[in-house]
Amino acid sequence: MTTIAIVGSGPTGVYAFKALATVRSPETVTIWLFEKGADAGVGMPYSDDTASAVMLANIASIEIPPVTRSYLAWLRAQTQALLRSHGIDPQDLDDRDFTPRLMLGRYYRDEFNALIHQAEGLGHKVELRERTEVTDIRPGPDGRLRLLTDQGEVEADFDRVIVATGHAFPDEDENRRYFPSPWSGLVDAVIPACPVGILGTSLSAIDAAMAVATQHGRFVQRRGEQLRFDPAEPDGDARLSITMMSRAGLLPEADFYCPIPYEPLSVMTPEALAALEGRDDLLDAVFDLFRAELTQADPAYAEALDLGSATPEDFPSRYFKARREADPFDWARRNLAEAEADREACRTVPWRYAILRMHEQVEQLVEQMSDTDRDRFEASLKPVFVDNYAAVPPESIRRLLALHDAGLLSVRAIGSDWKMEESDSGTTIRTEDDSLRFDVLIDARGQKPLEAEDLPFPSLRDSLVAAGVEVLDVDDAYRLLGAPDYEGRVYMGAIPYLMHDRPFVQGITAACDIGTQIGAAVLEEAAASGRRRRRIWSGEHRPRLRRGPAEAARTAEPAV
Missing domain, CATH: 3.50.50 (FAD/NAD(P)-binding domain)
Incomplete structure (x- = not known):
């Protein structure tokens, strides 16, 4: 039997739970879910405790990865009264709409409950602990882990612990100013x-x-x-x-229409990026691909910016030049009109779409950049990518303009x-x-990257700090590295701790990718452990003569 803990039940925890809960396993799997809030599944940005009815989610319905059903299908199943109470017209539901954060929280809560039923129907055991904050993760007996909560020590030991605590902001301050x-x-x-x-x-x-x-x-x-x-x-x-x-002093632009799922890039292909690995001039080589992709996608835009002579350092000044020369609210008004007309016509601005698709590709190489190139990237391409993918719901721009027109906002x-x-x-x-x-x-400058010393679990934190770890490191399956007593048993899905090497790893789609990958890896490990136990019980596994290091390396079972 494999016992797994998921600490945190926002979107990352939900998608990790989905990966575990919707697959029948030959091994008995017990899943413990810990949520410090009152309602598991909701997630901090979508909770009544932190969001108000006027706050909009920054993701269109079509982009939200489904749990047991799509967000749009769930919306269509709700009562007209509920939809109207959240400012949603029941007769005008569209998969390109941006809905209130609180409505998205209701979706994840309902889907979380549906996952529990699915898990139990497949023979998994589920233990849910709401209003329970995990305060420490400690090494336990037989290579397992123990959890301490604000309610006391958990009565079970765990084979794997998935940390999905989500965004972390400073605690509420008594100073109301x-x-x-x-x-x-x-x-x-x-x-x-x-x-x-x-x-x-x-x-x-x-x-x-x-x-x-x-x-x-x-x-x-x-x-x-x-x-x-x-x-x-x-x-x-x-x-x-x-x-x-x-x-x-710039305002964000309105979300723009583009094909979803994304179309493949023509120049910045996976093969082209793979060919750059190991280069000393990595940022400049990436920028060459960036410039070529942008030129091919939108020749007129490239000519207007004289892109052929651009460098990573001066590209941001070319990109932002027209906006900096305009009044921010005048620009916002024109940009909103353009974005709404494009959506009505299902028309895509090529250069915007090209930059949007490139940011995730470039992110894969950031970790390989030298310290110098990393600093250059932070000051050059990163602000451009962030400005592009952080476009906001058109309704948010309308509200800013309304406040400005009322003389209240500057x-x-x-x-x-x-x-x-x-x-x-x-x-x-x-x-x-x-x-x-x-x-x-x-x-309101957003989430800042966190380090090992920021971890809220003292035993795990002390183990990493004692090993000289400052910035958390994970493998391809998000297994936490660097803490000897925890190696291979803690999965780090908390986004703030992943942001150092993945500067764009934010939002629900990233939460889905991380949670899904972690859940699949944990299940595969559980299955592999079960196969090893069955071989032992059947007598298939017998003592062997001691081998030398070279022979052991050749015949060792590959890691999963």
């Missing part, structure tokens, strides 16, 4: 009408702006009219103002050399040539 993330109590906080600063301009920053703005008014759209924001009655002389800040460029000063009365952002003071500040 500074929020270290939009998920640190902002949803429940009462924000007065005052100057509010938000670090960041991407979807997390938009979520923060929506959480604040909707406490002081509402979005209204009448038939044939643009979306507008109607402020509530002012509280005396107090007035709400929201300032979003980033290095360049965007500021603060460069890279700025400092933050906190006090009891607020926070000041000091730049090279300005000083911006806010009564409330929200840091």
